[in-house]
Amino acid sequence: xxxxxxxxxxxxxxxxxxxxxxxxxxxxxxxxxxxxxxxxxxxxxxxxxxxxxxxxxxxxxxxxxxxxxxxxxxxxxxxxxxxxxxxxxxxxxxxxxxxxxxxxxxxxxxxxxxxxxxxxxxxxxxxxxxxxxxxxxxxxxxxxxxxxxxxxxxxxxxxxxxxxxxxxxxxxxxxxxxxxxxxxxxxxxxxxxxxxxxxxxxxxxxxxxxxxxxxxxxxxxxxxxxxxxxxxxxxxxxxxxxxxxxxxxxxxxxxxxxxxxxxxxxxxxxxxxxxxxxxxxxxxxxxxxxxxxxxxxxxxxxxxxxxxxxxxxxxxxxxxxxxxxxxxxxxxxxxxxxxxxxxxx
Numbered sequence: 001x002x003x004x005x006x007x008x009x010x011x012x013x014x015x016x017x018x019x020x021x022x023x024x025x026x027x028x029x030x031x032x033x034x035x036x037x038x039x040x041x042x043x044x045x046x047x048x049x050x051x052x053x054x055x056x057x058x059x060x061x062x063x064x065x066x067x068x069x070x071x072x073x074x075x076x077x078x079x080x081x082x083x084x085x086x087x088x089x090x091x092x093x094x095x096x097x098x099x100x101x102x103x104x105x106x107x108x109x110x111x112x113x114x115x116x117x118x119x120x121x122x123x124x125x126x127x128x129x130x131x132x133x134x135x136x137x138x139x140x141x142x143x144x145x146x147x148x149x150x151x152x153x154x155x156x157x158x159x160x161x162x163x164x165x166x167x168x169x170x171x172x173x174x175x176x177x178x179x180x181x182x183x184x185x186x187x188x189x190x191x192x193x194x195x196x197x198x199x200x201x202x203x204x205x206x207x208x209x210x211x212x213x214x215x216x217x218x219x220x221x222x223x224x225x226x227x228x229x230x231x232x233x234x235x236x237x238x239x240x241x242x243x244x245x246x247x248x249x250x251x252x253x254x255x256x257x258x259x260x261x262x263x264x265x266x267x268x269x270x271x272x273x274x275x276x277x278x279x280x281x282x283x284x285x286x287x288x289x290x291x292x293x294x295x296x297x298x299x300x301x302x303x304x305x306x307x308x309x310x311x312x313x314x315x316x317x318x319x320x321x322x323x324x325x326x327x328x329x330x331x332x333x334x335x336x337x338x339x340x341x342x343x344x345x
Contacts, residue, residue, distance in 0.1 A: 009064045009293075013303050013310070015056030015134030022057070023306035029053040030313070033228040043233035044182035048131060048158060051180050054231030055132040057310045059111065065290065068113030068142060071176045071204065072332040074262035081269050088204075088333075089117045092173055095202050095337050098122035102170040105129060107159050107191060107203075108177025112139035116146045124171075125151045131158050160186055164194045172201045176332055179206035182233050184241060188248035198342040201250065205334045206230075207238045209257065212329040219329055222320045226330065229317015238334045250338035258333045259325070266332060267325035270318040291315070 014022040032038040032050045043050055062070050073088035075081070092114075098104060100123035106115045109128030119126045130136050136154045143149040157163050160181060172195050181187035191201055206226075213219050223235055236244075238257060245252055259266050294311045297303035324330030 009060050009297075009303075012060030012063070012134075012138075013057075013307050015059055015132070016137075017053070017056045019304040022304035023309075025053050026057060026306040026309045029057065030228070030309075034224040035228055040234050043227075047180065047182040047233050050233070051231050052132050056134055057306075058231075058314060059132075059135055059138065061311065061314055063111065063138075068111055069117070069175075070110045070113070072266045074258050074266050074333065075264035075268070077263050079264070084264075085113075086117055089114045089175070090121050092175070092202050092204070093118045093122045093124075096171045096173060096200050098124045098171060100124065103127070103168070105164075105169045105172045105191075105194065107172060107174040108180065109135075109139065109154065110177070111135050112142060112152070112154070114175050115139075115152055116143065116148050118173075119148050119152050120146075127169075128152070128154045129157055129159055129162065130154060131156060160190060162190050162194055166193050167196045168194045170196060170199055172199075174201075174203040174205075176204050176206055178203060179232055179235065184236055184244035185247045188244050188250065192248045192250060192340055192344065195340045197340055197344045200253075200337060200339050202337045203335070204258075204332070205238075205241050205336070206232070206235060206332050207241055207257075207330070207334040208235050209238060209329055209331055211327070212237065219327075222324045222327070222329065225316055225320035226324060229313050229320065235330070238331070241334060242336070245336065245338050249340070249344060251341055253337040253339055255334070255336035257331045258335050259328075259331045265325060267322045271322050272319075 017025050029050060030036045032043045032046065067082065069085050069089065071085065071088070073084040075084040098118070102124040104124045104126045106126055106128045109115050109130050112128050115126045115128045118124065128139060133156060136156055139154055140149070143152055155163065159178065172191050178184070178187050195201055208223065212223070226232065227235060242252065242255060291311055294303060294307050298305060298307045321330070
């Protein structure tokens, strides 16, 4: 179901941005970030524009190289990346205790890969919240292909201002998505508001770990390159996420950085020293071929001007993610399960 070919990649590049405007959109997006002189406060103040530009520019690259679920997973030996991603999604559904017919919200759903997998696994009805028009359009096509369009849908909206009534959902989850929020407390408060009392919110968050040293220049460089390559206003610490949940009113049932003790490192698919036939497009050779292909597509006009720049900052971010993982200063899967109290209003 995923876009697999070069022409599919080329036609999707830029998302809903007019193809003639892609280069200027890349310029504007890059200038939000530290590497190009940007300020954290500007990224937070303009997070809607920044994140929308980011996903218009990168969604086709993500789907081409990674598949429909844009997230990492810890892996067992002998397990493929695709298998680990599905298990990662099933684990979350089991932690939430999802049941057939329940009304569930996926906050920051991307093109809906996890949404479809969790809906098929649990038989729950899932609404995907996303503020990016291109991703929603793509997700609706994939929902129809998967046959879940009668029980799953999408809502275009900002997760800082959700268009849902209070106490509306039986469960809420977010997979590597609320890291885009400019304010964790505000985001979690919105999730708290729309969740029914006594019910659960589970998430995988991108965080800096306790090993991150803000005074270490190399650590700061890695953090900045991840922010640039992944559309983030700032990367919070695990401690900040935990405190934000409590300030929003949640009872934290349990939390853990799931990267610890994983038999296969989560960053392995992005590690240039690793080779895999099943994940060939993510290997050093695969990424070199993708880069060459994008150069050719842009040169011939099949891909818009600026496409090479997008591929370049994504590749740089991949290297920073591997560095952050190896140094154990960054995690893409700080997991928590939190409950809205029965008397929560």
